Structure formats: structure tokens, C-alpha cells
Amino acid sequence: MALLEIKNLKMDFGAGADALRAVDGVSLTIGASETVCLVGESGCGKSVTALSIARLVATPPANYVGGEILLNGQDTLKMSNGELQKIRGGVVSYVFQDPGASLNPVFRIGNQIKESLKLHRPLTRPSATLSPAGGEGRGEGVRVLKNVITDYDTEVIRLLKLVGIPAPESRIRNYPFEMSGGMQQRVMIAMALASEPKLLVADEPTTALDVTIQAQILDLLSELKRRLGMAILLITHNLGIVGDMADRVAVMYAGQIVELSPARELLRRPLHPYTKALINSVPKLAGGASRLSAIPGNVPRIGNFPPGCRFAPRCPIAKPECSEKIPELLEVEPGRFVRCPFWK
Ligand SMILES: Nc1ncnc2c1ncn2[C@@H]1O[C@H](COP(=O)(O)OP(=O)(O)O)[C@@H](O)[C@H]1O
Numbered sequence: 001m002a003l004l005e006i007k008n009l010k011m012d013f014g015a016g017a018d019a020l021r022a023v024d025g026v027s028l029t030i031g032a033s034e035t036v037c038l039v040g041e042s043g044c045g046k047s048v049t050a051l052s053i054a055r056l057v058a059t060p061p062a063n064y065v066g067g068e069i070l071l072n073g074q075d076t077l078k079m080s081n082g083e084l085q086k087i088r089g090g091v092v093s094y095v096f097q098d099p100g101a102s103l104n105p106v107f108r109i110g111n112q113i114k115e116s117l118k119l120h121r122p123l124t125r126p127s128a129t130l131s132p133a134g135g136e137g138r139g140e141g142v143r144v145l146k147n148v149i150t151d152y153d154t155e156v157i158r159l160l161k162l163v164g165i166p167a168p169e170s171r172i173r174n175y176p177f178e179m180s181g182g183m184q185q186r187v188m189i190a191m192a193l194a195s196e197p198k199l200l201v202a203d204e205p206t207t208a209l210d211v212t213i214q215a216q217i218l219d220l221l222s223e224l225k226r227r228l229g230m231a232i233l234l235i236t237h238n239l240g241i242v243g244d245m246a247d248r249v250a251v252m253y254a255g256q257i258v259e260l261s262p263a264r265e266l267l268r269r270p271l272h273p274y275t276k277a278l279i280n281s282v283p284k285l286a287g288g289a290s291r292l293s294a295i296p297g298n299v300p301r302i303g304n305f306p307p308g309c310r311f312a313p314r315c316p317i318a319k320p321e322c323s324e325k326i327p328e329l330l331e332v333e334p335g336r337f338v339r340c341p342f343w344k
């Protein structure tokens with residue numbers, strides 16, 4: 001069983017005659033320890049898709065009109081609020097773009113991580129660590145933790161070390177404003193790791209940071225994934241960073257997945273015209289000069305999707321029939337899915 005299985009998810013903003021479809025039939029699986037990148041320009045529906053996993057988009061205005069989101073086999077779309085509270089920052093944790101906006105400015109960072117720990121990881125009494133896991137059925141409600149913790153302060157420091165914050169013993173007393181953007185993002189990652197998530201969703205985690213710090217945070221994510229074995233859903237509008245990170249890539253356009261493929265093959269030989277355009281828009285050093293070819297036109301807004309293939313109005317190889325009906329996402333080579341009949 002996959003860790004996460006999104007099946008034909010449909011989500012609207014608004015209801016009835018005012019409903020605007022933001023996520024239109026998205027299917028995506030993520031295996032345990034797999035890294036999947038969700039890419040696409042701004043406004044394509046990446047964030048709302050990712051937030052839907054833990055149902056973090058408020059309903060209303062959001063309205064889930066179809067599909068399933070199976071997390072460890074359980075449909076989060078059918079969960080009660082209590083069940084959702086448990087999985088949020090539990091089995092699935094999020095890291096967002098702007099750490100400054102996510103951290104509370106009036107609390108020391110050590111205390112903020114501690115709160116996250118208290119919520120999801122009850123202290124293990126020394127006696128409980130001695131009894132074998134699953135013995136006598138007494139262990140109800142006691143999770144078997146990868147790292148048994150007996151006091152929170154030690155664990156906060158361990159987490160800060162894990163995310164590469166120097167001198168964590170003194171850093172725990174810092175307020176967020178006393179740290180750089182990169183260090184704040186490391187704190188956010190430590191908070192997300194506090195619950196030992198099976199799935200870490202990182203939504204443009206480096207977009208607000210400058211380039212060298214970006215690379216450091218991405219290296220940190222790769223290393224954490226290797227050490228902790230969690231799955232990562234990494235969202236980015238920058239295809240330039242997926243090569244080092246992703247096992248598989250899903251390319252999203254106007255609420256739909258248009259290409260899904262193992263990362264290496266997708267970068268080497270993109271199949272969908274939109275993926276090709278995205279790759280061409282990544283700045284690269286050719287002949288010493290940096291060249292960037294932006295994709296002409298704009299992502300259509302929800303409620304304003306063109307008929308047929310949504311990329312057709314911007315597509316260099318569009319044919320008249322492209323605007324007639326939405327192409328299906330088809331497996332054209334083993335493991336490679338494309339929503340374009342003219343992908344060759
Ligand atoms: N709370 C909201 N109410 C109405 N529309 C929204 C809301 N949040 C996002 N949208 C719309 O949903 C679409 C997808 O947004 P989003 O998932 O944020 O895109 P991305 O993350 O790919 O940049 C956009 O057209 C956006 O304007």
C-alpha cells in the first residue's frame with residue numbers, strides 16, 4: 001500500500017453556480033520514503049492540492065466534490081475534525097515558503113518546537129521503555145517511537161542539531177527575529193520533524209531565500225530524507241531544483257496533472273509541451289550567457305479555463321482539435337503519463 005494515494009481529487013472554491021474548480025481530477029501516489037516533486041507555474045493548483053492532504057483548505061470556501069485521499073489507507077476526506085487534528089503535524093507535516101510568517105514572533109524558538117513535541121510525542125516513562133513493544137496489550141495509546149524521548153529540552157536540542165543549527169543550546173532562547181531567514185526555515189523544518197512524520201510536504205520551502213541558502217536547505221532536506229526515511233512531497237515552480245531531489249515528478253497545469261514521470265527521464269526527455277516549455281524557462285548557462293525563455297501568456301485563472309486542452313492557447317504545437325476535448329492522462333511508456341496525444 002502506498003503511503004499516500006490521491007485518487008481523482010476534485011475540489012472547488014465556492015458552491016453551486018459560483019463553484020470554481022481548482023483541483024480537477026488529480027491522482028497521485030507517494031510511496032514510503034519516496035520524494036515526489038509537484039511542479040508548475042504559480043496558480044496551477046499545487047498548494048491547494050498539497051494542503052488538501054490534511055484538509056488544510058478551509059471548507060467553505062473549499063468544497064471537496066469528488067475523489068479520495070488515502071493516507072495510510074484512510075481517507076482524510078472522510079475524517080472527523082479530531083482525526084484530522086491528529087494527522088496534521090503528525091503523520092504529515094508541512095513546511096511553507098515564508099518561515100517568518102509561520103513562526104510566532106513572541107515566543108522563543110525552543111518553546112515553539114517544544115509545543116509541537118508536546119502535541120505529538122508523549123514522554124515515554126522509563127518503565128515503558130523497558131517493556132517489549134506490543135507486550136500484554138498494555139501499550140494502548142503508546143506509540144512505538146523511533147526516538148524514545150524522556151525530556152523535551154533534550155529532544156529540542158537534538159532536533160535543532162539535526163537541522164544543522166549551530167550552538168543549539170543557546171539558540172533555543174532566540175526569538176525568530178534574531179535569526180536569519182535560512183535559520184528560521186531550519187527551525188520550521190525542525191518543528192515539522194518533531195512529530196516524526198511519514199510524509200513531509202514542503203511547499204516552495206526555499207522560494208523566500210537567497211540562492212546559496214536555498215541550496216543549503218535543499219541539501220538538508222535530502223539528507224534528512226536519507227537519514228529518517230520519510231517521504232517528501234516537494235512543491236516548486238522551479239524545475240531546476242528537481243534533478244537533485246525527486247524520484248518522480250508530477251507537472252501540474254490549470255488544476256490538472258499533465259505529465260507524471262520518473263524524474264531523470266522527465267528531465268532528459270520531457271514529453272508534454274508544457275513540461276518542455278517549463279524546462280526551457282529554467283535559466284541555464286549556455287555559451288557563458290544566462291538565457292531564460294519565459295513561457296508566453298499566462299496560466300488561466302480558475303473559472304476561466306479554456307475548452308479542451310488547457311495549455312492549448314500557449315502551446316507551440318497546438319492543433320485545432322486540441323481545443324475540442326480535454327486529453328486524457330495516458331501511460332505512453334512504462335511509468336510515464338502524459339496528457340497530450342501529440343507528445344511524440
Ligand atoms: N482561498 C481561496 N479562495 C479562492 N481561490 C483560491 C483560494 N486559494 C487558492 N485559490 C485559487 O486556486 C488556484 C490554485 O492556487 P494555488 O494552489 O495556490 O496555486 P499554486 O500553489 O500552484 O501557485 C489559483 O487560481 C488561486 O487563485
Ligand SMILES: [Mg+2]
Pocket residue numbers: 043046047048203
Ligand atoms: Mg503555491
